[in-house]
Amino acid sequence: xxxxxxxxxxxxxxxxxxxxxxxxxxxxxxxxxxxxxxxxxxxxxxxxxxxxxxxxxxxxxxxxxxxxxxxxxxxxxxxxxxxxxxxxxxxxxxxxxxxxxxxxxxxxxxxxxxxxxxxxxxxxxxxxxxxxxxxxxxxxxxxxxxxxxxxxxxxxxxxxxxxxxxxxx
Amino acid sequence: xxxxxxxxxxxxxxxxxxxxxxxxxxxxxxxxxxxxxxxxxxxxxxxxxxxxxxxxxxxxxxxxxxxxxxxxxxxxxxxxxxxxxxxxxxxxxxxxxxxxxxxxxxxxxxxxxxxxxxxxxxxxxxxxxxxxxxxxxxxxxxxxxxxxxxxxxxxxxxxxxxxxxxxxxxxxxxxxxxxxxxxxxxxxxxxxxxxxxxxxxxxxxxxxxxxxxxxxxxxxxxxxxxxxxxxxxxxxxxxxxxxxxxxxxxxxxxxxxxxxxxxxxxxxxxxxxxxxxxxxxxxxxxxxxxxxxxxxxxxxxxxxxxxxxxxxxxxxxx
Amino acid sequence: xxxxxxxxxxxxxxxxxxxxxxxxxxxxxxxxxxxxxxxxxxxxxxxxxxxxxxxxxxxxxxxxxxxxxxxxxxxxxxxxxxxxxxxxxxxxxxxxxxxxxxxxxxxxxxxxxxxxxxxxxxxxxxxxxxxxxxxxxxxxxxxxxxxxxxxxxxxxxxxxxxxxxxxxxxxxxxx
Numbered sequence: 001x002x003x004x005x006x007x008x009x010x011x012x013x014x015x016x017x018x019x020x021x022x023x024x025x026x027x028x029x030x031x032x033x034x035x036x037x038x039x040x041x042x043x044x045x046x047x048x049x050x051x052x053x054x055x056x057x058x059x060x061x062x063x064x065x066x067x068x069x070x071x072x073x074x075x076x077x078x079x080x081x082x083x084x085x086x087x088x089x090x091x092x093x094x095x096x097x098x099x100x101x102x103x104x105x106x107x108x109x110x111x112x113x114x115x116x117x118x119x120x121x122x123x124x125x126x127x128x129x130x131x132x133x134x135x136x137x138x139x140x141x142x143x144x145x146x147x148x149x150x151x152x153x154x155x156x157x158x159x160x161x162x163x164x165x166x167x168x169x
Numbered sequence: 170x171x172x173x174x175x176x177x178x179x180x181x182x183x184x185x186x187x188x189x190x191x192x193x194x195x196x197x198x199x200x201x202x203x204x205x206x207x208x209x210x211x212x213x214x215x216x217x218x219x220x221x222x223x224x225x226x227x228x229x230x231x232x233x234x235x236x237x238x239x240x241x242x243x244x245x246x247x248x249x250x251x252x253x254x255x256x257x258x259x260x261x262x263x264x265x266x267x268x269x270x271x272x273x274x275x276x277x278x279x280x281x282x283x284x285x286x287x288x289x290x291x292x293x294x295x296x297x298x299x300x301x302x303x304x305x306x307x308x309x310x311x312x313x314x315x316x317x318x319x320x321x322x323x324x325x326x327x328x329x330x331x332x333x334x335x336x337x338x339x340x341x342x343x344x345x346x347x348x349x350x351x352x353x354x355x356x357x358x359x360x361x362x363x364x365x366x367x368x369x370x371x372x373x374x375x376x377x378x379x380x381x382x383x384x385x386x387x388x389x390x391x392x393x394x395x396x397x398x399x400x401x402x403x404x405x406x407x408x409x410x411x412x413x414x415x416x417x418x419x420x421x422x423x424x425x426x427x428x429x430x431x432x433x434x435x436x437x438x439x440x441x442x443x444x445x446x447x448x449x450x451x452x453x454x455x456x457x458x459x460x461x462x463x464x465x466x467x468x469x470x471x472x473x474x475x476x477x478x479x480x481x482x483x484x485x486x487x
Numbered sequence: 488x489x490x491x492x493x494x495x496x497x498x499x500x501x502x503x504x505x506x507x508x509x510x511x512x513x514x515x516x517x518x519x520x521x522x523x524x525x526x527x528x529x530x531x532x533x534x535x536x537x538x539x540x541x542x543x544x545x546x547x548x549x550x551x552x553x554x555x556x557x558x559x560x561x562x563x564x565x566x567x568x569x570x571x572x573x574x575x576x577x578x579x580x581x582x583x584x585x586x587x588x589x590x591x592x593x594x595x596x597x598x599x600x601x602x603x604x605x606x607x608x609x610x611x612x613x614x615x616x617x618x619x620x621x622x623x624x625x626x627x628x629x630x631x632x633x634x635x636x637x638x639x640x641x642x643x644x645x646x647x648x649x650x651x652x653x654x655x656x657x658x659x660x661x662x
Contacts, residue, residue: 011451015203025207240568243520276540276613283543286551290523293558297516300568312559316552336613 037144039117040100043093044139049112052086056104056113064097065104066090091133096126114143177272181259189403190221192410195439196403196446197221203450224396231392238300239389247298248390248397251291254284255404262411263339265421265431270339277338278330281412282323285367288401289315292376295398296386307385310457311369311376317464318366318373324472325360328479329353329416342420350418352482355475357417359468361441364413366464368405371449375457410441495535502528510581513570519558526550540613 026033035041052069068090073082105113116139123129149156155163197220201208213219235241261277263270274280289312296308330336332353333344350357366373377385387398414420414437421430455463505525509518526549533542620628 008452012447015447015451018205019199019203021205023202023205023207025205027207027210238568240514240517243517274539276543279540279543279547279613283547283551286547286555289551289555290520290558293555293562294520297558297562298568305562309559309562312555312562316555316559319551 035117035119037117037147038115039119040102040115041117041119042095042115042121042139043098043105043136044114044116044143045091045133045136046112046114046140047088047091047133047137049110050088050091051110051112052088053109055107055109059103059107061101061103062097062099064094066092066094088133091136092130093136094130095121096129114140116140116142117144118142178260182256185256185259185404188407189400192406192442192446193221193399193403194218195442196449199443199446200450203447228393228396233392233394234389236300236389240298240300243294244298244389245394247291247295248394248401250294251288251401252397252404254287254291255401255408257284258408258412259404261338262408262415263342263420264434266343266426273339274337276336278326278336278341278416281338282326285322285408286315286319288367288405291401292386295390299386299389301389303382303384304386304388307376307378307382307388310382311386314366314369314373314376314460314464317461318363318468321359321464321468321472322363322367324469324476325356325363326412326416328356328472328475329360331476331479331483334483338415342415342422345419345422347419347422353417353475353479355471356479357413359472359475360417361409361413361444363464363468364409365445365448366460368402368409370402370406370445372452372455373460374454375460378454406442406445407438410445411438413441414438491535495532498528498531498535502532510585513572515561515565515567515571516558519554519561522557523550523554526554540616 052067054067057063057065057067067088069086069088072085072087074085075082102115105115118139121129121131194217198208198216209217209220211217212223235244258281260272261270261274261280292311292315293308296304296311299305329341329349332349333341335341335344369376376382377387379385382388387395390398411434414434418437418441419433420437421434423430423433426433502525505521505528508521509525512518512521526545530542530545530550533539533545
C-alpha cells in the first residue's frame with residue numbers, strides 16, 4: 001500500500017470485475033430455487049409405517065408433535081389369540097414450533113418420517129401451520145429417493161446377510 | 170424563427186425529461202450489478218426498464234407534507250429553484266456540429282458557471298426552511314462545499330476557455346483538438362472532480378450523508394417535491410457529464426463527426442456519467458475536513474498551475 | 488414605449504420591491520432570499536440592456552456567492568424561522584434617509600446626464616468588455632487587482648492565530 005490512491009484503484013477494479021461477472025441472484029417466485037436434494041423443507045409422514053411408538057413425540061425438543069391412537073384387535077387366522085395393533089388417529093406437527101432439527105426423523109425406528117425439500121407452505125395465520133397427518137402424507141410424493149450407496153463403502157447389513165445366507169446354503 | 174425557437178426549447182425539454190431518467194435507470198442497474206445484484210427486474214417486464222416511471226407514479230401519489238414548524242413558502246419553493254438552473258444549462262450545451270445546440274450563447278460557458286452556482290441558494294432554502302437540525306447541518310455542509318468547489322470548477326473551465334479563445338460552448342468544442350486531451354488533462358480532472366462535488370455525488374455526498382444526517386437538506390421532503398430534488402441530482406449528472414464531454418473530451422469530435430457528431434457527444438456524455446456512477450459504488454465518502462482539504466490544497470493549486478500552463482502554451486503558439 | 492422599455496420598467500419594479508422587502512421583512516433569512524430576488528432582477532435588467540456579460544457576472548458573483556455567503560453566515564449564527572421580534576429598526580428615519588438618498592441620486596443623475604443622448608451601445612459581449620478592460624482601462628484594472636490582493640493578504644493575516652511566544656506585542660486582540 002505504498003502508492004497513494006492504490007486502494008481507490010483497487011476499489012474501482014473490484015466493482016468493475018463484479019459488474020462483468022454474471023450475478024448469481026435467483027429470481028425466486030419466477031424461477032424455482034435449486035435446492036440440494038436433502039434440503040430440510042418439511043417433514044413428511046408415511047402413515048402405514050407408523051406404529052405409534054411415540055419416540056418422535058418424546059424426543060422432539062419443543063414438543064411439536066401430537067399423536068393420538070387407539071388399540072384394535074386384529075384376528076390373524078391360525079394364531080392362538082387376536083393380536084393387538086395400534087391405530088393412528090392423529091399425527092400433527094405444529095410447524096410454528098418446529099425448529100427443523102430432524103431428531104424425530106433420526107429416531108423413527110420404522111422409517112415413517114422423511115425430510116421433503118418442499119418449503120412453500122407459509123400461511124397467513126400461525127394456527128394454520130398445524131399440519132395433520134393427511135397433509136403430512138401428501139408430502140411423501142415430494143420426498144426424493146434415497147441416495148445410492150457409496151460404491152467404495154461397506155455394503156449394507158441386508159446385503160451382507162443375504163450374501164452370507166447364500167454362501168451358507 | 171419563433172417556431173424554430175419553440176422547437177429547440179421543446180427538444181431541450183425532452184432531453185431534460187429523458188436523459189436523467191436514462192442515467193437514473195443506468196445507475197440502478199450498473200450499481201446493482203457492481204454489487205453482484207440484479208437491480209429492478211419487474212417494472213416494464215424487461216429488466217425493470219420502467220422502474221423510474223413507476224417511481225415517479227409512486228412519488229406523485231404520496232402525500233405532500235410540509236412540517237408545521239417549517240417556513241412554508243420557502244420550503245415549497247426550494248425544489249423548483251434546485252431544478253431550474255440545470256434546465257437552463259441544458260439549453261446551451263452543444264450536441265453536434267453547426268448549430269445543433271439549444272441556444273447559441275456568446276458567453277455560454279460563463280452562463281453555465283453562473284447558473285450552476287445558483288443551485289446553492291436552493292440547498293440553503295431547503296435546509297433552513299425545513300426547521301430540522303439535520304437539514305440545517307446538511308445545508309451548511311453543502312454551502313461550504315459548493316462555495317469551495319466553485320473555485321476550482323470555474324478556474325479549470327477558464328483554462329479550456331483560454332485555450333480555445335472563446336467563451337461560447339460550441340466555439341470551444343469547434344476549437345478542440347485531440348492533443349488537448351493531454352494538454353488539458355489536469356484541468357479535466359479538476360473540472361470533473363469539482364463538478365462531482367458541485368452536484369454532491371458520492372464521494373462528495375457529505376451534505377446528504379444518510380448515515381449521519383438522515384438525508385441532509387432533503388430530510389423533510391416527501392412526494393413530488395422530493396422527486397424534484399432527486400431529478401435535480403440526475404439532471405446534475407447529465408449536465409456535469411455533458412459539460413466535461415463538451416469542454417474536455419471534444420464533444421462531437423470523432424470519426425464522421427459531420428453526420429453522427431451528436432452520437433459521439435451522447436456517447437462521451439454517457440461514458441462520463443458511467444464513471445460518475447462507478448465512483449459512487451466504489452469509493453467511500455470523504456470526511457468534511459478531507460473534502461475541504463482536497464479542494465483548497467489540491468484542486469485549486471492544480472487549477473491555477475493549469476491556467477499558467479495554458480497561458481504559456483497559448484503565448485508560445487501564437 | 489417598446490416592449491423592452493415595458494420589461495425594463497417591470498423588472499425594475501421587481502428589483503425595487505425586492506429591495507424594499509429586504510429591509511422591511513422581519514424574518515432574518517427571508518431578507519437574504521429577497522436579496523436574491525432584487526439582485527436577480529438587476530441581472531435581468533442588464534440582460535435587457537444588452538449587457539450579457541455583466542448580467543451573468545451579476546448572477547455568478549452576487550446571487551451565487553455573496554448572497555450564499557450571507558445566508559451561510561446568518562444560518563451559522565442565528566436563523567429563527569418566523570419573525571424576529573428583537574430587531575431594532577426605527578422605521579421613520581430609515582424611510583426618510585432612504586427616500587432622500589434615492590431621490591437625491593435620481594435628481595443628480597437626471598440633472599447631470601439628462602441632456603445627453605447616448606447612442607444605444609452594442610451588445611456587451613465578453614470580447615468587448617475584455618478589450619475595454621485590458622485595453623483602455625488596464626491601469627485601473629491592475630491597481631484594483633493589487634488592492635484586492637492586499638485586502639486578501641490582510642484578511643489572512645488578521646484571521647491567522649498569532650503565535651504567542653514570538654509576538655508578545657500582538658496580544659491586544661485576544662479575547
